[in-house]
Amino acid sequence: MEPLNQWLAALLEGNVIFTPQTLGYYWTGLVTTAQLVFLSLLVGLVLAVPLAILRGSKHRWIKLPVYFYTYVFRGTPLLVQLYIIYYGVVFVDGIQQSMFWPILKEAFYPALIAFTLNTAAYTTEIFHGAIKATSRGEIEAARAYGMSQGLTMRRIILPSAFRRALPAYGNEVIFMLHASAIASVVTLMDITGAARFVYARYYAPFEAFIFAALIYLCLTFMILYFFRYLEKRLLAHLKPLNGT
Template sequence: MIDLEIVVANLPLYVRGTWTTLWLTFASLALGLVVAVPLGLARTSRNPLINYPVWLYTYFFRGTPLLVQLFMIYYGAGQFAFVRESSLWPLFSQAWFCALLAFTLNTAAYTAEIVRGAILATPVGEIEAARALGMSRRLVLRRIVLPSAFRRALPAYGNEMIFMLHGSAVASTVTIVDLTAAARIVNSRYYSPYEAFLTAALFYMALTFAIVGLVKLLERRWHAHLRPLAP
């Protein structure tokens, strides 16, 4: 029933698609993380002028579909003259840039809330002790709050990584030849949906399990003090 020849003949296409999926996913995860840490901090601020705008941003990006966000940027940016006339237009007219931007904004919103939750879960005693030792606010943040917050955020962030990997499949709707687009090309060329999409599914599954394994490895390292002692 399954024609393996189709799969083998198109393996290079799938490998190229996988590469595109991987760099899109990890580039937006990395950029998103860089943006998310200050945003997460801002969400813990008591100053409404700092907290409220960031809340609105995460509320919008977490409450709407990634596909619509991507369309707003890819199709929508050209509606505005100031974008068309700006020096950034060559970037906005390219699908990869729009996808990278949409994915980064999306993952940054989710990650900011993860960071916020992890920061708020810091035991008050640790902060008080650090302050009592004479550390400044910045030093407390750098030495006490952030390291333990990152550690606490790891399991949730692992889920976010997988969410982003799977979410990146929508890039195939804006002419980017990622793993999903590779499958769609194979399907339309041979009209063989099982071969085309099951192969892509296998590739995605392998990537998912690789990420799960990576997070487990990191957890072993970062959560070593929480593991029960070996008998």
């Protein structure tokens, strides 16, 4: 780490592109990226839990629409989804005269919608697989105890499924962080957008994008550390005892 710290310090001190103004652009991009990723993951998680339950329904008319939704959003590129929502919203009849237009005309909200729908589709499948992997013995024990189907789902199946889904969901969070780099194509000033602006102004692609990559790298390490901590806390009962 010491050579990297020395190189970064020399880069910041010796290169004229890293002024307080340009660093302010990167800070603005960092805040925008954090808001976009956090909100899309939060809303996507709220949507994914009930969709995952419906995905496992025995009724085809319930589970097939959910399957179709996840199939479409997992089977098409996120960039294409972003373009369709960002450019397609203006063609909705009456949208420009509605109360929602002041919000939807900003690039942030179409990007948020696209990212939310995409991560909700992946998270739905992650939780659906975790719910299906629930031990039959746990469900039978809950029924023997007198729990209803809804109570069993809330107290037994979902907590158990969340613990099993945690590693896969951590990867989804990192994927969404990296995928957020495409938000700059719709004029959003995220981390990559800040790097593109600095590059266009100073014609220094290596410094601009390497600095952006370091920011993404630091955020990735923070996410990894957070999910490793959660796994240690929530999956501690699966580790063998010392000496056994």
